[in-house]
Amino acid sequence: MKKPGWLDKLEKRWKVTTVQAIVILIVFACTGFTVLFLKEPILSLIADEEDRNWVFTVCYYLLILPVYNIILLIYGFLFGQFNFFWEFEKRMFQRIFRR
Template sequence: MSWLQKLQERWEVKSVWQVIIILIVFACTGFTVMFLKQPLYNLAGITEETSAWIKVPYYLLTILPVYQLVLLAYGFIFRQFRFFWAFEKRMFRHILMFFDKRKNKIKGYSNNPGN
């Protein structure tokens, strides 16, 4: 079984061709965000000399949401919006579960009854 077929099964899509289109969408999104990063940094006045303490939060608050929006836009253009919308919801759910687990550990209890 090829790696494309494995991705087809994992992503539960209809064909290998759809997997290829999805990979193209990820590639286009990455390149687009790569080209948008510097203008967004320039807009905020961030330079090479700017501290990482400023760059990292700015990146997280601006570039990552831009990536998500560009991903959905390319998904729409390549007629794969439904896949990427489900992908975004799954990812957001995982992020929320991560923070929920951390909050519960901080409080000293867990959602798992075995603990």
């Protein structure tokens, strides 16, 4: 069975094997779902739903970035891909804070 072209592109871009690419995608999915499930309980602790406005939403998205990255590293560790995600995080923050 031939693998999809997008998987080949990810393997080349990330310099990983097919299995590693699939595990990396699973880690991204798990991280996204975890943040999704944590969002409402965390927001409920801070403010009622009717008290939230656009400023609150912007602040939430700024604050969730470090939480997302920590969860990404935790899942990366649990799935045996910590080194990949550690390097991924370093590159991402270099791009964000580059002068």
